[in-house]
Structures are given as C-alpha cells and as structure tokens.
Amino acid sequence: MTSIDDSTVREPDALRADMVRALRDQNAITSEPVAAAFAVVPRHLFAPDAPLGLAYDLHSTVPVKKDEHGMDISVMSAAHLQAVMLEQAGIEPGMKVLEIGSGGCNAALIQELVGSDGVVTTVDIDHDIVDRARLCLDDAGYGQVKTVLADGEGGVPDGAPYDRIIVTAAAWDIPPSWISELTGNGRLVVPLTVRGTTRSIAFDRDGKDLISHSYRLARFVPMQGEGAAKEERKAMLRDGVAVQADDEQVPLNTQALNRALDTPRLEHWSGAAYDLPDELELYLTLNLSSTARLHASKDVVDSGLVEASALLGVPALVSQDSIAYRTRRENQDTGGFESGVVAHGPQAEALAAQYTDLLRRWAENHRRRGAAAIRYLPGPAPSSPPQVTVQKRHGILAVSWH
Numbered sequence: 001m002t003s004i005d006d007s008t009v010r011e012p013d014a015l016r017a018d019m020v021r022a023l024r025d026q027n028a029i030t031s032e033p034v035a036a037a038f039a040v041v042p043r044h045l046f047a048p049d050a051p052l053g054l055a056y057d058l059h060s061t062v063p064v065k066k067d068e069h070g071m072d073i074s075v076m077s078a079a080h081l082q083a084v085m086l087e088q089a090g091i092e093p094g095m096k097v098l099e100i101g102s103g104g105c106n107a108a109l110i111q112e113l114v115g116s117d118g119v120v121t122t123v124d125i126d127h128d129i130v131d132r133a134r135l136c137l138d139d140a141g142y143g144q145v146k147t148v149l150a151d152g153e154g155g156v157p158d159g160a161p162y163d164r165i166i167v168t169a170a171a172w173d174i175p176p177s178w179i180s181e182l183t184g185n186g187r188l189v190v191p192l193t194v195r196g197t198t199r200s201i202a203f204d205r206d207g208k209d210l211i212s213h214s215y216r217l218a219r220f221v222p223m224q225g226e227g228a229a230k231e232e233r234k235a236m237l238r239d240g241v242a243v244q245a246d247d248e249q250v251p252l253n254t255q256a257l258n259r260a261l262d263t264p265r266l267e268h269w270s271g272a273a274y275d276l277p278d279e280l281e282l283y284l285t286l287n288l289s290s291t292a293r294l295h296a297s298k299d300v301v302d303s304g305l306v307e308a309s310a311l312l313g314v315p316a317l318v319s320q321d322s323i324a325y326r327t328r329r330e331n332q333d334t335g336g337f338e339s340g341v342v343a344h345g346p347q348a349e350a351l352a353a354q355y356t357d358l359l360r361r362w363a364e365n366h367r368r369r370g371a372a373a374i375r376y377l378p379g380p381a382p383s384s385p386p387q388v389t390v391q392k393r394h395g396i397l398a399v400s401w402h
C-alpha cells in the first residue's frame with residue numbers, strides 16, 4: 001500500500017533518476033563514478049525552500065542569497081554545470097579535495113567521489129552560507145565534509161596539499177595559494193574570466209605553472225573578497241548598448257563610439273564557416289589587437305542598429321572612434337552559416353579588414369574543439385612571451401592554438 005509519506009519520499013528519487021539520464025544524454029555526465037554520485041546525493045535537501053522541480057532541473061540554479069541590489073551572490077549551481085566540472089576534475093577515491101564556494105550539494109557529490117578514505121573541505125567567505133551548508137550537509141548525511149569560513153583567495157592551508165581544488169565562483173585570476181596548495185600532479189578546476197567571458201578550465205599542475213586539460217563555457221556568481229574583479233570597465237554608449245573591457249590599454253571613448261554607431265554600417269563577409277562559437281570566440285577575444293565586448297538589448301537588436309550576436313555579448317575590435325564586431329548569415333556553401341563583420345566609424349574599413357582576416361585564419365587553421373592550449377604562468381611576464389598572452393594580477397595566461 002502506498003502511503004502519502006511514501007509518495008513524497010519517492011518523488012525526489014524519480015526526479016533524480018530522470019536527471020541522471022538527461023545529464024548522460026547531454027554528455028554532461030560521461031563516467032560511471034560521476035553518474036553514481038548524482039544518483040545518490042539528495043539535492044533537494046540542499047535547496048529545502050525550492051520547488052522539487054527546480055532543485056532537479058538540469059540547467060537552473062537555485063537562489064540562495066542576493067546582494068542589496070538584488071543580484072545573486074550565492075546559488076546552488078545547476079546540475080549540468082556541476083557534472084561538467086566534476087568530470088573535468090577527474091576525482092578518484094581517497095583524494096583530498098578543496099571546494100572554494102560552498103552550498104553543500106557539490107561538496108556532497110565530491111564526498112561520494114572520494115569515498116570514505118577521501119577528505120573534502122569546502123570554504124566560503126560568507127558565514128550565512130557556511131552555516132547553511134553545514135546544516136544541509138548534516139541533514140543529508142554528509143557530516144564528514146569539513147566547512148570553513150574564510151576568503152578562498154588564500155586557499156585553506158590547514159589541510160593542504162590537495163589533489164583537486166574546485167572553484168565555484170567566477171575568478172578573475174589564480175592566486176598563488178591555488179597553485180601552492182595543489183599536490184605535484186594536482187588539478188585545479190576554475191571558472192576563469194578572461195576578457196569578459198568565463199570558462200571552467202581544468203588546469204594540471206606543471207611545476208610552478210598550470211597547463212589546461214580542458215575548458216568549457218560556464219556562468220557563475222562573481223568571486224568576492226580579495227580576489228574580486230576590479231579591472232572591468234563598462235561604457236554605456238546609449239540605452240541598451242554597452243561596451244566592456246578589462247584591459248587598460250583598450251580605449252573606451254563613450255561619446256566617440258556612440259557617434260560611430262550613427263555612421264553607416266559597413267559589412268565584410270569572410271567566406272568562412274561560422275560554427276563552434278565558443279572556440280571561435282576564444283580565438284577572437286585573445287587575438288584581436290584591442291578587444292572589448294559589445295552588448296546590446298533585444299530592443300536595440302530589433303531596431304536593426306546592432307546585430308543579434310551582441311545579445312549575449314560579442315568580441316569587438318575598438319579604436320578611439322570606431323568599432324567592429326562579428327555577425328553571421330546563412331550560407332549553405334560554408335556549411336550553414338558564414339561569419340562576417342559589421343563596423344562603424346571613421347576607421348570602419350581598417351577594423352573590419354583586421355577582424356575578417358582573423359575569422360578566416362581561425363576557420364582555415366584552428367576550427368576544432370579544444371584547439372587552444374592555455375598555460376598559466378605565475379609571477380612577472382617573461383621578457384619575450386612566445387604566445388598570445390593576457391596579463392593577470394598574479395601572472396599571465398599564455399594561449400596557443402594547434
């Protein structure tokens with residue numbers, strides 16, 4: 001006989017089984033250990049105030065805490081992203097793992113992966129979050145996970161070295177502690193923001209450097225505390241149009257760029273395929289000589305002033321008075337879509353030519369998944385860096401394509 005209590009107990013189990021199947025179908029889960037962890041961790045117990053459907057939704061975060069402007073500063077991460085990052089991490093039984101940014105659910109998944117011989121520590125900068133995570137972990141039967149209140153910028157020296165460090169807030173840089181607290185062959189998985197876009201990058205330790213093992217687009221609440229991003233500048237050109245940059249060499253002349261938008265648009269078409277947008281965007285943002293990110297609202301896009309590529313932000317090449325950015329059009333000859341450039345302003349022609357050249361070079365030489373190798377070198381930049389580099393606070397990113 002099925003009692004009411006039985007049915008409420010069974011419902012999360014059924015939702016969880018569906019979730020695991022869907023995560024496998026979408027290639028977020030690709031290994032048996034990660035599937036097994038997701039199959040047993042009762043994620044609804046880490047989101048006790050949320051509807052069950054939300055807690056088990058693949059792509060939704062569950063709000064936990066907002067700042068005074070109503071922006072999320074803590075959420076339970078979406079199952080899909082947790083799965084992708086745990087696969088990137090390659091956690092094995094018996095490992096010591098540090099999670100930076102708590103909530104409880106992900107730490108419980110990690111505890112399942114390391115098993116009873118492993119050790120999981122989770123640190124958060126916010127005491128409300130640590131207290132909440134502690135309660136949820138105990139309630140769900142994960143009392144062995146250690147919770148720590150601290151700014152994760154310094155890692156958690158008590159407990160180091162770690163086989164894995166997994167960061168679950170968007171970081172602008174990699175502080176020295178995240179490298180020094182890794183074992184010699186340890187792995188850091190970090191959502192790193194580079195020129196306005198965040199990617200979860202799995203870095204393997206390589207001596208004092210880090211070398212990427214894999215990277216995937218990701219969205220996270222921002223890191224707070226000592227490591228918070230301070231370098232990002234944003235120029236509102238007009239209602240619904242903004243340009244953002246984090247490199248101080250990039251000119252953001254609001255009035256001149258806004259005037260440029262009123263000049264006639266110039267279009268250049270590359271004749272090259274537009275696909276693998278994540279890979280193309282990484283190449284563009286790091287190879288354009290003066291990169292910003294152009295954002296436009298739906299109203300502005302609907303008005304025809306700016307292309308739809310800017311709805312989620314698009315790499316833009318900017319000068320003092322001109323701007324060029326990527327667009328696309330249907331073209332069966334290039335396999336569905338062709339990439340192109342829209343440019344405005346007195347230097348539109350020169351910027352569009354430079355941009356189009358990069359679109360072609362990428363399509364000819366690098367149009368593959370995982371084509372970029374990302375190396376993090378702590379300390380001052382070498383005098384003659386061999387690859388494309390991005391200056392960070394504590395070191396540089398050196399990226400090459402093969």
Ligand SMILES: C[S@@+](CC[C@H](N)C(=O)[O-])C[C@H]1O[C@@H](n2cnc3c(N)ncnc32)[C@H](O)[C@@H]1O
Nearest residue numbers: 074076077101102103105106124125152224225
């Ligand atoms: C997306 S939430 C973490 C989600 C969680 N890992 C889970 O199980 O779903 C990000 C967390 O990072 C925390 N955070 C932000 N900056 C931090 C810092 N400097 N040190 C430690 N935690 C930080 C926030 O307080 C927030 O709780």
